[in-house]
Amino acid sequence: MKRRGSPTYGCPHLRADSGLPYIFSMKNNLALGITRTQSYITTQEMRARQLKADVFSTPAMIGLMERTCVELTEPYLDENEQTVGIHVDVHHLAPTKIGQCVIVTAELLEVKKNKLRYSVTAINDQGVTIGAGNHRRAVINTKSFSSEA
Numbered sequence: 373m374k375r376r377g378s379p380t381y382g383c384p385h386l387r388a389d390s391g392l393p394y395i396f397s398m399k400n401n402l403a404l405g406i407t408r409t410q411s412y413i414t415t416q417e418m419r420a421r422q423l424k425a426d427v428f429s430t431p432a433m434i435g436l437m438e439r440t441c442v443e444l445t446e447p448y449l450d451e452n453e454q455t456v457g458i459h460v461d462v463h464h465l466a467p468t469k470i471g472q473c474v475i476v477t478a479e480l481l482e483v484k485k486n487k488l489r490y491s492v493t494a495i496n497d498q499g500v501t502i503g504a505g506n507h508r509r510a511v512i513n514t515k516s517f518s519s520e521a
Contacts, residue, residue, distance in 0.1 A: 401448060402483060408444035409477045412436050414470050426470035433474070433503045434462055437492040440478040441507055445488065455488065455509040462492065462505030473497035478507070486511040 418432035438457050445455050468474060475495045482489035487510055494503035 402445070402480070404480055404483065406444065407477060407479045408440055409475060410436075410440045410443065411473055411475050414468060414472055414474055416470060419470050428468040428470060428472070428474065428502070430462075430464040430503075433464060433494055434460055436474060436476050437462060437478065437494065437503070437505075437507060438509075440476045441488075441490045441492065441509060444478045444480065444490070445509070445511075449511065452513050452515050453511055454514050455511055457507065458487070458510050459508035460505070462503055462507070464503050466496075466500050466502045468496040468500075468502050474502065481506075 414428045414432070416426070418428055420427050420429035438460070442455055449455070473496065475497075477493050477495075479491045480488060481491050487508060490507045490509070492503070492505055492507050493501060496502050
C-alpha cells in the first residue's frame with residue numbers, strides 16, 4: 373500500500389575539497405547529464421491553502437523538484453554524505469488540480485567542488501509544463517556537519 377503523497381509509477385511518463393571539515397568528495401562516477409524522472413500524485417496536503425479551489429501550490433512543486441534532485445544524486449554519494457538545498461530559481465507556469473499527476477525531471481548540469489546545479493521541470497498529466505528552473509545543492513558530510521551546528 374502506497375502512502376499518500378508518495379511517488380507513484382501509475383502516471384504516464386511524458387516526455388572536492390572546500391577546506392570545510394564537513395565536506396567530503398563524492399564518488400567519481402557522478403556525471404553531468406544524468407537525469408531522473410519521477411511521477412507524483414498531488415494530494416490535499418499539496419494544495420495552495422489561500423485559494424478556494426484545490427490547486428497544487430508552488431512550495432509543493434518546488435519540494436517535489438528538490439526531492440527528485442536528492443533521489444538523482446543519492447546513489448553517487450559516499451557513506452555519511454548528503455545533499456542540502458542552497459538555492460532555488462523556479463517559475464510556476466501553469467495551474468494543476470489536486471489529484472492530477474505531476475512528472476518531475478531533474479538533470480545534473482554542473483559540479484563545482486561540493487556544489488551541484490540541476491535543471492528541473494514539472495509537467496502535469498495533461499502534458500502542460502507547469503514549472504521550470506534551476507536548483508542548487510551542496511554535498512555535506514553529515515557526521516561533521518551535525519557537530520558544527
